[in-house]
Amino acid sequence: MATKHITTRCIHAGSEHVQHKEGLNTPLYPSSAYGYQNGVVYPRYYNTTNQKVLGAKMASLEGTEDALVLSSGMAAISSALYSFLQKGDHALFANQLYGGTLNLLREDFRRRGIDFNQVNFSNLEEVKQAIRPETKLLYFETPSNPLLQIADMEAISNLAGNHLLTIVDNTFASPVNQTPATYGVDIILHSGTKYLGGHSDMTFGVVAGQEAHINKIRQTAKLFGGNINTMDAYLIERSLKTLAIRVQRQNENAGALARFLKSHQAVKEVHYPGLPHHPGYNTAMRQMMGFGGMLSFSLHNNTKAAADNFLKSLKLIQPAISLGGIETIISAPADTSHAALSPEERRNLGIAESLLRLSAGIEQEEDLIADLEHALQS
Numbered sequence: 001m002a003t004k005h006i007t008t009r010c011i012h013a014g015s016e017h018v019q020h021k022e023g024l025n026t027p028l029y030p031s032s033a034y035g036y037q038n039g040v041v042y043p044r045y046y047n048t049t050n051q052k053v054l055g056a057k058m059a060s061l062e063g064t065e066d067a068l069v070l071s072s073g074m075a076a077i078s079s080a081l082y083s084f085l086q087k088g089d090h091a092l093f094a095n096q097l098y099g100g101t102l103n104l105l106r107e108d109f110r111r112r113g114i115d116f117n118q119v120n121f122s123n124l125e126e127v128k129q130a131i132r133p134e135t136k137l138l139y140f141e142t143p144s145n146p147l148l149q150i151a152d153m154e155a156i157s158n159l160a161g162n163h164l165l166t167i168v169d170n171t172f173a174s175p176v177n178q179t180p181a182t183y184g185v186d187i188i189l190h191s192g193t194k195y196l197g198g199h200s201d202m203t204f205g206v207v208a209g210q211e212a213h214i215n216k217i218r219q220t221a222k223l224f225g226g227n228i229n230t231m232d233a234y235l236i237e238r239s240l241k242t243l244a245i246r247v248q249r250q251n252e253n254a255g256a257l258a259r260f261l262k263s264h265q266a267v268k269e270v271h272y273p274g275l276p277h278h279p280g281y282n283t284a285m286r287q288m289m290g291f292g293g294m295l296s297f298s299l300h301n302n303t304k305a306a307a308d309n310f311l312k313s314l315k316l317i318q319p320a321i322s323l324g325g326i327e328t329i330i331s332a333p334a335d336t337s338h339a340a341l342s343p344e345e346r347r348n349l350g351i352a353e354s355l356l357r358l359s360a361g362i363e364q365e366e367d368l369i370a371d372l373e374h375a376l377q378s
């Protein structure tokens, strides 16, 4: 199966074929209670048939030995981090992080006695300078939220060598657009809530990596809980079958919208790694198979009020949080993910007051452009 194209693996990898029935889909085993004489099976041990099928599919898509599916992205992130960090350790994180991950660091690391710093992972020298003797791991997102900054995964893995663990949150790219393990990244995380689920109707998370690492994370996850149930496993497997085809369409739509916005006189800046002027373009060309479905842009009238007016004028594209679904949605970071920061803190992060982050869906490109064009006129 490893030699097959990702589109094929989305559909077939991991699936359980039961010889005595003709159904094409993995049968569901909704039990939480199992006979124990041949070994203990239990959903919170992450070892039911339907959980293992999903783990095998995700490992195939990410090109790793093993993978684990949990109940949310944050369950995946916290279980992974607390498997490798303890009191006295230090970890380096990217300065542009998903808000929930940032809250975990700010609210929970201190009371556990874990120290951390945040640096710009697009700048290798900055990462190198911040590594200390007690540093255990490097953690980053590429492309990042909301400016779609690109970090060079191969260069960072080389810098980490054998003594530092590397962790990438691969939510924005999905394994269709990049497989961090190819570049030596140790642990790959996902909020499956986004592209993997793809229909804005469920939450789950994934960790993928070498078997030894996943075994360690499974031990932590057993203690923390955060397993999925069988009916979720059913929907996740169903969603993953169309992942590649959805993401390929989302890539095309995001690229078309980015080029349209770039050419519009009411738009100031467009952040999309597939545009040649983007600072991460060359690295993205090297390490990504597609540039993704996420983009952000700011307006010449750089005020929250202008962004708000724009959002109110949209008819098809919904202002909504989250991302990665089949419907195109948009949000203003100054009012959502980065609302807790002052305008000055936002400016320091490069987040304009009028910045809008768009998650491209799979609608017809012309309909999306018409909606943006109309709203930009008003």
Ligand SMILES: *Cc1c(COP(=O)(O)O)cnc(C)c1O
Pocket: 072, 073, 074, 075, 098, 100, 101, 141, 145, 169, 171, 172, 190, 191, 192, 193, 194, 203, 204, 205
């Ligand atoms: C949404 C998101 C998460 C958190 O995932 P949940 O499923 O909401 O727990 C983590 N990382 C990124 C990049 C996300 O977008």
